[in-house]
Amino acid sequence: MAQIAVRKYLKRDREAVLRITAESFEGFCLEENMEILIGRIANKTWQECKHDAIEYDLRNNARHAFVAEADGQVVGFVCTRIYRDLLIGHVANLAIAKDHQRRGIGKMLLQQALIHFRECGLKYTRIETLEQNFKAQKLYPAFGFKEIGRLIYYMRDL
DSSP, X not given: OOOEEEEEOOGGGHHHHHHHXXXXXXXXXXXXXXXXXXXXXXXXXXXXXXXXXXXXHHHHSGGGEEEEEETTEEEEEEEEEEEGGGTEXXXXXXXXXXXXXXXXXXXXXXXXXXXHHHHTTOOEEEEOOOTTOHHHHHHHHHTTOOOOOOOOOOOOOO
């Protein structure tokens, strides 16, 4: 089995991160739920919409993103956001390439995010998932996260 290393995101990782986004969020992403309910948004597939969201974090929060590498290949990533005034770190997106899942890489990336938040002097961490993401609903409490509420998304045509 390949040795896994977690490191800071670099611009050269962009394409790999976007590839992982397209393959890993199927069935677990709000953009896909929207497309199923009402169709494409702005004539974009859910994958393109999710890419846009990830690219936003890579452009604006790159210093708070990390990747997991196996044999020199990016196999997972975590994008985080820092809310310094609230002392909160937000795990915005976490994904692992399908052929590398169930190897502890998500745990490694989540642990790196928590270390990063502590190094930034933060006191709290926030993360969320959709109701249908059962893997995440097991992983996050195992890391000490407590459910604080549920959010229901609504959408309609204008």
